[in-house]
Amino acid sequence: MKTISIMVPTYNEEENVMLMYQALKDTFKKDLPNYQYEILFIDNKSKDNTRNLIRKICEKDKNVKAIFNAQNFGQFNSPYFGLINTTGDCTISVAADFQDPVEMIPKFVKEWENGYKIVIGIKNKSKESKLVYLLRSIYYKLIKKFSEVEQIEHFTGFGLYDKAFINVLKQLDDPEPYLRGIVSELGFERKEIPFTQPKRERGKSSNNWYRLYDGAMLGITSYTKIGLRAATIIGFMISFVSFIIAIVYLILKLCNWNNFQAGIAPLIIGVFLLGGLQIFFIGFLGEYILKINQRVMHRPLVVVEEKLNFEKEEK
Numbered sequence: 323m324k325t326i327s328i329m330v331p332t333y334n335e336e337e338n339v340m341l342m343y344q345a346l347k348d349t350f351k352k353d354l355p356n357y358q359y360e361i362l363f364i365d366n367k368s369k370d371n372t373r374n375l376i377r378k379i380c381e382k383d384k385n386v387k388a389i390f391n392a393q394n395f396g397q398f399n400s401p402y403f404g405l406i407n408t409t410g411d412c413t414i415s416v417a418a419d420f421q422d423p424v425e426m427i428p429k430f431v432k433e434w435e436n437g438y439k440i441v442i443g444i445k446n447k448s449k450e451s452k453l454v455y456l457l458r459s460i461y462y463k464l465i466k467k468f469s470e471v472e473q474i475e476h477f478t479g480f481g482l483y484d485k486a487f488i489n490v491l492k493q494l495d496d497p498e499p500y501l502r503g504i505v506s507e508l509g510f511e512r513k514e515i516p517f518t519q520p521k522r523e524r525g526k527s528s529n530n531w532y533r534l535y536d537g538a539m540l541g542i543t544s545y546t547k548i549g550l551r552a553a554t555i556i557g558f559m560i561s562f563v564s565f566i567i568a569i570v571y572l573i574l575k576l577c578n579w580n581n582f583q584a585g586i587a588p589l590i591i592g593v594f595l596l597g598g599l600q601i602f603f604i605g606f607l608g609e610y611i612l613k614i615n616q617r618v619m620h621r622p623l624v625v626v627e628e629k630l631n632f633e634k635e636e637k
Contacts, residue, residue: 325411326350326431327360331401335418336371339363342416343379345424353428363418364389364404366396380630388630395624401479402499403623406492413535414482419522421450422480426517430482433513440505440512442474442481448519472506472513486510499622546587557601564592 328346332339333547343361350359363376365388376388389407391400405413411434412434426443433441448455462475479501490508491499505512 323356323358324412325356325358325360325406325410327362327413329362329364329401329404329408329413329415331364331366331404332368332372332376332418333366333367334370335373336375336576337369338418338420339372339375342418342420342424343383345420346427347414349424349427354431357431359385360408360410361386362389362393362404362408363385363387364400364407366391366400369393377630384631387632388628389626390625390628390630392627398501399497399623402491402501405483405488405501408488410485412482412484413488415479417478417480420619421519421522422478423517423520427482433515433539434482434484436513438513439484439487439510440481442477442512442514443507443618444514444516445476445478445480445519446516449521449629450519470504474502476507477502477505477514481505481512483508490631497623499623503593526569535621539596552603557603560596560599 330339330342330346335342346359346361350357361383363379365373365376367390373390380386380388389404394400395403401415405415412431414427414430416424416427422443430443432440458476460475465473487509491504494504494508512513
């Protein structure tokens with residue numbers, strides 16, 4: 323009997339974790355009776371009652387495992403670490419807040435049995451904030467246009483990954499993994515299934531504008547050169563235009579020395595324009611340097627505080 327692993331990252335999900343466990347069990351009982359399940363909760367240092375609830379689930383069901391991180395290691399490292407610690411013939415990543423519909427799991431498994439080693443959900447519609455969805459759409463189109471690697475629009479990581487691909491993830495030595503890019507860069511032929519993202523009904527999302535920005539910059543610095551190239555091209559263009567303007571001003575001054583008054587306004591405008599551009603691109607360059615620094619330090623993906631129901635493997 324094949325084993326399907328379900329990896330569920332959690333952070334302050336006390337209102338959802340028990341319901342998610344029950345929904346997953348019901349899905350296997352109803353739609354996937356011929357498969358054995360392994361459910362892995364990886365908790366990113368929740369501050370509420372999430373961990374206690376996960377403990378109760380693990381005590382009741384030995385097919386459920388848990389990893390408790392020592393600290394919050396971010397929205398990308400923790401799920402990635404969870405994926406590479408599953409043991410099933412395939413692994414399905416599902417958000418704990420039910421915004422990744424559980425009813426998609428049988429569809430993923432069906433396509434996996436048809437031969438696809440990667441089956442992912444594509445969020446073609448969302449019942450969440452229209453502004454956030456619009457900004458995401460713009461971001462995905464921009465990174466897709468400027469990346470040398472194919473990028474998948476509206477892919478959040480929700481999907482099924484064959485054990486062969488999980489083994490690829492285990493071999494990567496990247497302390498800042500961007501799974502969405504890795505799937506398109508190193509993954510096998512995939513099947514994309516569209517779905518409508520439901521609205522979060524319980525609990526409060528830990529995502530905020532800073533987290534969204536952090537995720538966007540990780541994608542940009544990992545898979546595009548647009549920031550560095552834009553700085554070079556725009557700097558060259560401004561330098562060229564400034565040189566032409568300087569020549570024109572010099573000619574006008576020489577031809578009409580007494581009557582031509584350049585004034586101080588062009589100088590002030592030029593200083594503020596160039597200063598603003600320099601600060602912007604220094605900051606952009608700093609984003610690339612930050613990611614280089616994080617990779618050079620080579621810190622672990624996460625530090626594990628405790629594992630539950632891993633006893634058999636550790637022996």
